[in-house]
Amino acid sequence: MKKRIVVDWSLRLAVFIAAVGLWELFVSTSQNFLLPRFTDVARGFFHLLFSEARFWEALYISNQALILGFAISVVIGIPLGLLAGRFRWMDRLLNPYVGVLLTMPVAPLIPIVIIALGLGIAARVFIVVLFAFVFITVNTRAGVRGVEASLIEMAKSFGASEGQIWRRIVIPGAMPAIFAGMRIGLGRAITGMVMVELILVASGLGRLLLEFSGRMQSDLVFATVLAVIIEALALLAGMQALEKRITRWAPDISIG
Amino acid sequence: MKQETVAKAAGNSSPARPVDRLWVLRRFTRENAPEVLALLAGAALWEVLGWSLGLQWLPPFSKVMEALAQFVASGVIVANLGSSLQGLIVGFSLALILGLFLGSLMGRYRPVEKALDIYVHAFFVCPSIVFAPIFFAIFGLSDAARIAIVVVYAMFVIVINTATAIRTVDPSLVEMARSFGCGEAQIFRRILLPASLPLVFAGIRLGVGRAVKGMINGEMLIAFVGLGALAQRYGAQFDAAKVFAVAMVVLVIGLVSNSLVQILENRLTRWTE
Amino acid sequence: MIKVRALSKEFDMRDNGAGVLALSDIDFEVHDNEFVTIIGPSGCGKTTLLRIIAGLIPYDQGEVAIDGRAITGPGPERAVVFQNFALMPWADVLANITFGLEVRGTPPNECRDKARDLIRLVGLEGFEKRLPKELSGGMQQRVGLARALAVNPQILLMDEPFGALDEQTRRLLQEQLLQLWEEQRKTVVFVTHSMDEAVMLGDRVMLMTPRPGRVKEMIDVPLQRPRSPQVEKSTAFVEIKEYLWENLRAMQVGES
Numbered sequence: 199m200k201k202r203i204v205v206d207w208s209l210r211l212a213v214f215i216a217a218v219g220l221w222e223l224f225v226s227t228s229q230n231f232l233l234p235r236f237t238d239v240a241r242g243f244f245h246l247l248f249s250e251a252r253f254w255e256a257l258y259i260s261n262q263a264l265i266l267g268f269a270i271s272v273v274i275g276i277p278l279g280l281l282a283g284r285f286r287w288m289d290r291l292l293n294p295y296v297g298v299l300l301t302m303p304v305a306p307l308i309p310i311v312i313i314a315l316g317l318g319i320a321a322r323v324f325i326v327v328l329f330a331f332v333f334i335t336v337n338t339r340a341g342v343r344g345v346e347a348s349l350i351e352m353a354k355s356f357g358a359s360e361g362q363i364w365r366r367i368v369i370p371g372a373m374p375a376i377f378a379g380m381r382i383g384l385g386r387a388i389t390g391m392v393m394v395e396l397i398l399v400a401s402g403l404g405r406l407l408l409e410f411s412g413r414m415q416s417d418l419v420f421a422t423v424l425a426v427i428i429e430a431l432a433l434l435a436g437m438q439a440l441e442k443r444i445t446r447w448a449p450d451i452s453i454g
Numbered sequence: 455m456k457q458e459t460v461a462k463a464a465g466n467s468s469p470a471r472p473v474d475r476l477w478v479l480r481r482f483t484r485e486n487a488p489e490v491l492a493l494l495a496g497a498a499l500w501e502v503l504g505w506s507l508g509l510q511w512l513p514p515f516s517k518v519m520e521a522l523a524q525f526v527a528s529g530v531i532v533a534n535l536g537s538s539l540q541g542l543i544v545g546f547s548l549a550l551i552l553g554l555f556l557g558s559l560m561g562r563y564r565p566v567e568k569a570l571d572i573y574v575h576a577f578f579v580c581p582s583i584v585f586a587p588i589f590f591a592i593f594g595l596s597d598a599a600r601i602a603i604v605v606v607y608a609m610f611v612i613v614i615n616t617a618t619a620i621r622t623v624d625p626s627l628v629e630m631a632r633s634f635g636c637g638e639a640q641i642f643r644r645i646l647l648p649a650s651l652p653l654v655f656a657g658i659r660l661g662v663g664r665a666v667k668g669m670i671n672g673e674m675l676i677a678f679v680g681l682g683a684l685a686q687r688y689g690a691q692f693d694a695a696k697v698f699a700v701a702m703v704v705l706v707i708g709l710v711s712n713s714l715v716q717i718l719e720n721r722l723t724r725w726t727e
Numbered sequence: 728m729i730k731v732r733a734l735s736k737e738f739d740m741r742d743n744g745a746g747v748l749a750l751s752d753i754d755f756e757v758h759d760n761e762f763v764t765i766i767g768p769s770g771c772g773k774t775t776l777l778r779i780i781a782g783l784i785p786y787d788q789g790e791v792a793i794d795g796r797a798i799t800g801p802g803p804e805r806a807v808v809f810q811n812f813a814l815m816p817w818a819d820v821l822a823n824i825t826f827g828l829e830v831r832g833t834p835p836n837e838c839r840d841k842a843r844d845l846i847r848l849v850g851l852e853g854f855e856k857r858l859p860k861e862l863s864g865g866m867q868q869r870v871g872l873a874r875a876l877a878v879n880p881q882i883l884l885m886d887e888p889f890g891a892l893d894e895q896t897r898r899l900l901q902e903q904l905l906q907l908w909e910e911q912r913k914t915v916v917f918v919t920h921s922m923d924e925a926v927m928l929g930d931r932v933m934l935m936t937p938r939p940g941r942v943k944e945m946i947d948v949p950l951q952r953p954r955s956p957q958v959e960k961s962t963a964f965v966e967i968k969e970y971l972w973e974n975l976r977a978m979q980v981g982e983s
């Protein structure tokens with residue numbers, strides 16, 4: 199077993215080294231002098247972390263929208279999903295809109311949100327919510343629907359009230375799906391945050407990226423992107439760990 | 455033995471259905487009445503609010519339809535739609551080829567899977583739009599950048615689904631093939647390929663949806679051609695009706711491409727339960 | 728003629744590196760045109776043994792020889808019938824039956840002719856174009872049998888072929904198998920859980936004990952051929968069956 203882990207990680211390391219090697223090769227043979235080397239990016243990354251206060255400022259501003267937006271998405275998304283799961287008519291009513299929001303790219307609507315809410319934090323939060331809440335709703339609904347009818351029947355046979363059924367059967371039963379929905383919603387919220395930063399470029403990380411690329415500091419552009427990727431992966435890994443903890447008993451049925 | 459066959463034959467008879475378009479439409483509306491009503495109600499509400507509230511960002515539904523009609527009539531849509539679709543098709547094809555190839559390798563050979571899984575997962579999970587600045591730096595303001603974004607958006611969901619599809623092929627089918635003397639290549643062609651088709655198609659369908667998003671997101675960022683550029687331009691002009699109209703065109707593209715894949719999928723996987 | 732001498736097979740268990748001895752010191756012979764059934768409690772390795780003879784899994788010690796030659800993998804003289812049918816769900820009955828022939832490069836006309844003969848033989852006329860999902864379990868297994876017979880093997884290896892079927896279908900298929908076997912007396916090794924089946928079908932019954940799998944005894948079944956369903960009521964049948972059950976029961980009770 200241990201041997202297998204060592205082998206696996208050696209393979210992954212080998213791939214990483216090969217990729218970095220190819221990168222260096224590509225950069226050194228390319229005419230494009232804007233292309234940074236791996237070492238430049240690494241150096242730029244540490245520069246951002248330790249010598250660039252504006253990076254942390256930008257991170258803070260951008261994440262404000264993320265945290266607020268995600269929180270609102272959860273507060274809106276879960277109750278909607280619970281209702282849609284429980285009441286058939288509500289489900290059928292919401293269904294086409296949910297379908298549209300799931301498949302339609304939100305990005306083209308960003309200019310409209312800007313017209314409505316300006317360039318401030320309200321617009322950014324709204325866009326994050328738009329990106330995220332549908333996925334939370336859809337998974338929550340699936341979770342409620344997925345609770346075995348026989349369990350609810352069983353509870354009724356013991357005389358449980360509607361409230362008790364919700365509290366003791368439906369919500370615990372739907373938990374895995376709700377958490378899966380939140381994990382996917384978080385990913386979408388991060389996408390929304392980044393999307394709006396890059397399109398609006400008025401504040402936060404987007405503004406930073408614009409500045410760096412304007413000054414031809416492509417190593418810092420790459421480094422900033424790297425930072426975003428790391429943040430996204432870290433947040434999602436954290437969410438997944440939480441999810442695994444709370445839902446040890448369940449199989450994987452997530453949507454998105 | 456006779457009873458068995460009779461019973462089975464009876465259960466499997468499918469009555470001949472008249473291919474009557476009107477009939478199909480009527481059945482569709484009857485079965486989906488609540489959903490259709492909900493959409494119509496929404497459109498009506500949009501119309502009312504648009505007129506009564508007079509907000510700059512909420513034009514009445516009819517105005518949006520007007521803008522849409524204008525697009526089609528004036529030909530504005532054609533040029534931009536053309537470049538958008540070009541980027542979409544090239545990008546998606548590339549993503550398909552790369553995704554199927556990589557996914558097959560990962561599904562079939564464990565060392566490949568273990569070597570690449572964390573990277574594929576990382577790419578799949580993080581917001582694909584972050585690669586836009588990188589492609590912009592590499593390719594500049596060009597088609598290559600837009601296409602690269604579509605590839606990154608669509609490829610990884612195809613890789614993951616293909617790998618899972620091949621990995622979860624019923625092992626007894628593979629064993630059966632080996633018992634008849636099949637070599638590696640034969641097993642791949644005769645068993646793995648057809649057996650993995652349903653899940654692979656699921657990946658392709660998801661991939662198409664992602665590709666459309668990649669197309670529009672990429673264009674909004676690297677906004678020099680295509681529908682994304684249009685949306686940005688009209689947004690800058692504060693013309694909400696036109697922006698909504700563009701969004702609807704994108705929605706239609708997404709629905710049409712999804713349906714196309716679905717039709718192909720249904721045809722090729724008629725044998726599934 | 729199948730000769731198995733001092734056969735051992737060990738499986739690696741991943742977690743602690745220790746192995747599980749599935750088969751130990753297996754010794755027996757199957758003569759040409761003989762029908763041998765193998766029976767034993769769960770975990771006695773009978774399916775493993777069959778798969779080794781089929782050449783699907785390697786063995787650790789000992790020797791498995793067919794007509795004097797040690798086996799190194801699957802071969803044209805052997806064909807397997809699987810418990811869960813192993814039919815390709817995307818291919819129709821005809822295509823499933825011709826699979827083995829196609830793989831060996833038989834020209835399509837010959838394949839089709841052979842397949843049609845076999846379809847008639849197993850009683851599936853009219854179902855050539857049907858997909859497996861449209862067939863009952865019994866019909867699917869008849870396709871599996873036809874497929875095995877299509878390659879004209881000397882030896883038929885059957886791994887609990889009727890185990891997934893209901894009792895009525897099972898009995899019908901047993902009768903049909905016996906009929907077929909009377910016409911073409913192939914060498915058959917038939918693994919089963921069912922004592923009725925073991926005695927009804929076999930010339931000899933091989934009784935195995937579990938953990939590790941060993942051959943306890945080879946029991947002759949001196950009942951007249953061709954076997955009819957009536958034979959179940961004969962004294963000899965009942966005696967042999969009782970003997971089997973006494974032994975099997977002792978093995979199971981010893982377990983718990």
